[in-house]
Amino acid sequence: MITKVKSFGVVGVEGYVVSAEVDIAKGMPSYTLVGLPDTAVKEGKERVHSAIRNSGIKFPLGRIVINLAPANTQKTGAIYDLAIAVGILSSAGELKKDTDDFAFIGELGLNGELKKVNGLLPMLITAVQNKIPCVIIPKANEHEARFVSGVKILTAKTLFEVYGYFAENFNNLREVEPLSFAEIKNESHFDADxxxxxxxxxxxxxxxxxxxxxxxxxxxxxxxxxxxxxxxxxxxxxxxxxxxxxxxxxxxxxxxxxxxxxxxxxxxxxxxxxxxxxxxxxxxxxxxxxxxxxxxxxxxxxxxxxxxxxxxxxxxxxxxxxxxxxxxxxxxxxxxxxxxxxxxxxxxxxxxxxxxxxxxxxxxxxxxxxxxxxxxxxxxxxxxxxxxxxxxxxxxxxxxxxxxxxxxxxxxxxxxxxxxxxxxxxxxxxxxxxxxxxxxxxxxxxxxxxxxxxxxxxxxxxxxxxxxxxxxxxxxxxxxxxxxxxxxxxxxxxxxxxxxxxxxxxxxxxx
Ligand SMILES: Nc1ncnc2c1ncn2[C@@H]1O[C@H](COP(=O)(O)OP(=O)(O)OP(=O)(O)O)[C@@H](O)[C@H]1O
Ligand SMILES: [Mg+2]
Ligand SMILES: [Zn+2]
Known part of the structure; x- marks a missing residue:
């Protein structure tokens, strides 16, 4: 089954939607990544594999092909790890809940932990502009998401939590609490005067x-x-x-x-x-x-x-x-x-x-x-x-x-x-x-x-x-x-x- 899972890339200071298309076909187990990925994304292959296994989730067998689209942009960093992992699990038929209304941001540790990413704000702004209803981000990035309105933002600490949300319909992901800019402004302190x-x-x-x-x-x-x-x-x-x-x-x-x-x-x-x-x-x-x-x-x-x-x-x-x-x-x-x-x-x-x-x-x-x-x-x-x-x-x-x-x-x-x-x-x-x-x-x-x-x-x-x-x-x-x-x-x-x-x-x- 072919699935598409959304994530984001950044060029300059502007974000854009990236989609991770995953296809799992019958055949010798293999894993191919296409769409101009840089080395950090390629290494993601290993990370995603370990993270899924170490989360206690079965890694699907078969010929896995992942395409990061649009193909003509250079994709840097490991922010697509979570999207790729979700795409694999979805393609393998492991998830009950549909992922169409979601986008995923997060680098995976080998143990399945979701790590902080750089450039979260431009990605969330892109989500709002593209009317994506909900984005799942690493808990460690939570404070950067509090000023973005117009999109529901859920945080997760591990891949397993995300899995529970989609595979078991758990209500385990917390929504980011919004904060207004006026509440925090003017807290500056200076030594000089x-x-x-x-x-x-x-x-x-x-x-x-x-x-x-x-x-x-x-x-x-x-x-x-x-x-x-x-x-x-x-x-x-x-x-x-x-x-x-x-x-x-x-x-x-x-x-x-x-x-x-x-x-x-x-x-x-x-x-x-x-x-x-x-x-x-x-x-x-x-x-x-x-x-x-x-x-x-x-x-x-x-x-x-x-x-x-x-x-x-x-x-x-x-x-x-x-x-x-x-x-x-x-x-x-x-x-x-x-x-x-x-x-x-x-x-x-x-x-x-x-x-x-x-x-x-x-x-x-x-x-x-x-x-x-x-x-x-x-x-x-x-x-x-x-x-x-x-x-x-x-x-x-x-x-x-x-x-x-x-x-x-x-x-x-x-x-x-x-x-x-x-x-x-x-x-x-x-x-x-x-x-x-x-x-x-x-x-x-x-x-x-x-x-x-x-x-x-x-x-x-x-x-x-x-x-x-x-x-x-x-x-x-x-x-x-x-x-x-x-x-x-x-x-x-x-x-x-x-x-x-x-x-x-x-x-x-x-x-
Ligand atoms: N108008 C002033 N009032 C109080 N202290 C002063 C004043 N001007 C200079 N000082 C004192 O002299 C020190 C040296 O000043 P400062 O380092 O800013 O000079 P500068 O013009 O940057 O010199 P340089 O060209 O050598 O870098 C300051 O740290 C401060 O203690
Ligand atoms: Mg000086
Ligand atoms: Zn002189």
Whole structure:
């Protein structure tokens, strides 16, 4: 008898339905698997065999042929084990209950135990989209399933439990208890806080603007001026993650197998800090097992590159595409694969090799050529994609020793959230959530300037020799500053402040 049992595959971050077709014919016992399976799936043959036997279930005799369809996609991993096992038992006539309304996800241990799989969320979303009534998943994945509605989800610990459900009509599989996102949000705790950073008001304000609008920001300053300290405070002022954003992030982390959350869903914006020795594939993703890289793990959150010029030039160049398109395309042996990569870049650097160019306290010992060479490590097109660049100079002793309390991150975050709520309303129905990601068309619509503002921008443009990209970036930043100010229109002060965050244009033109 030929049976078909449903399971899922994942390409990039999207799932698709896979069907395991099983045929058992009379003849010498054999076992064949077709449909482009990779080695993990092939090894599944042994696992499925042992798991069935070790569960005390009779393994059917005969010529068993299994086809994983659609045949033209590469199937990776062991998530089809359970579907294959159920297909075999069903084909052998061992099951009383029909499996048509079910899909099965789970890797099998030799003893019949159902093991946790990566990428559960995109698979469950696919089940909802395909109107599959019920999915059976490993108990160990349960917490990742609690936010998915529109499909009944049952959990099982072992193959034997699944067997009991279908062969004996036992009511032994528990349904996943749903949880709402609102119940678990805002449980984040941080060690860092802006209240511990003395002075640095311009830098703090720039971070607030960057957080509110999702703008890329570069901190430039001498050693010890507090760049790393400031950047580490950035996660504490980021706007709340929306449910849609959370699902997007969770899919990526789940596929990468790095979902680290007690709720099974990501509740705070990712803050990724890859080391400057990180390789291209580690950043971009792909590689042999096609996993999302740091750039995608930072989706809807932050990618922090401390000491940016230390990173390999080719790695920095990799950032250009995602900074423009909010996604990264990675090529691999059998075609290319795409991952979302809409992140805010936070970077830090010294202004010159000795570190003290432009510093009040120390004299810079570098010559012009030396400084130019240092700056040229960062390509113009990359720097062009950064909306705010600010100079951070060391704080004075008086500032450091003051006992005055600085504004806590919590207060800043409240303002940031207000400004972000405005953006969510403005961009509702679009596939992005912040001013920084506005399309050219939206910039035209939402960043209209009065003649007075036009004039301010025009003269800055000529004075700082700005590029066309810088022009758009200033408009977007001005829009965010207006949003923080709860102002429907962009005012002169907003545009002036935005122009003030172009330190690099000034530095470069002074060289
Ligand atoms: N504004 C400040 N308020 C309080 N402490 C500060 C401030 N700035 C610097 N510090 C102290 O100085 C230390 C060094 O700062 P930090 O490491 O952030 O500097 P940096 O700019 O990243 O330097 P480098 O270029 O060497 O990496 C911090 O850990 C903190 O203790
Ligand atoms: Mg540092
Ligand atoms: Zn120097």
């Amino acid at each position: 802006l209240k511990y950073v003395k002075g640095q008001y311009i830098a703090k304000r720039a971070l607030e603007v960057a957080a509110a609008g999702g703008h890329n920001i570069l901190l430039i300053g001498p050693p010890g001026s507090g760049k790393t300290m400031l950047a580490k405070c950035f996660p504490t002022i980021l706007p709340d993650l929306t449910f849609e954003e959370s699902i997007e992030c969770t899919k990526i982390h789940s596929i990468a197998g790095v979902l680290d959350s007690k709720f099974g869903i990501i509740t705070t914006r990712p803050f990724r800090t890859p080391h400057h020795t990180a390789s291209g594939p580690a950043l971009a993703g792909g590689g042999s097992n096609s996993k999302p890289g740091e750039i995608s793990l930072a989706h809807n959150g932050v990618l922090f590159l401390d000491e940016m010029p230390e990173y390999q030039r080719n790695c920095l160049e990799l950032l250009r595409q995602p900074l423009e398109d909010n996604r990264i395309v990675v090529s691999r042996a059998n075609g290319s694969i795409e991952y979302p990569a809409s992140f805010t870049l936070v970077a830090s650097m010294n202004p010159c090799p000795c570190g003290y160019y432009g510093s009040r306290a120390h004299k810079c010992t570098c010559n012009q050529t030396c400084i130019q060479k240092y700056m040229s490590r960062l390509s113009g097109p990359l720097l062009d994609r950064i909306d705010l660049h600010i100079e951070v100079d060391g704080v004075s002793y008086d500032d450091l020793s003051t006992t005055d309390l600085e504004e806590p991150s919590e207060n800043v975050r409240a303002r940031v959230n207000k400004a972000r709520t405005k953006q969510l309303e403005r961009f509702s129905g679009k596939d992005y959530y912040s001013n920084a990601k506005m399309s050219a068309k939206d910039v035209k619509e939402f960043c209209r300037l009065s003649p007075e503002c036009e004039q301010v921008l025009k003269s800055a443009f000529e004075r700082l020799k700005l590029s066309a990209r810088a022009y758009t970036r200033i408009l977007k930043v001005a829009r965010t500053i207006a949003d923080i100010d709860a102002s429907p229109e962009i005012k002169k002060s907003h545009i002036e402040e935005a122009i003030g965050y172009r330190a690099l244009d000034r530095l470069v033109n002074n060289h």
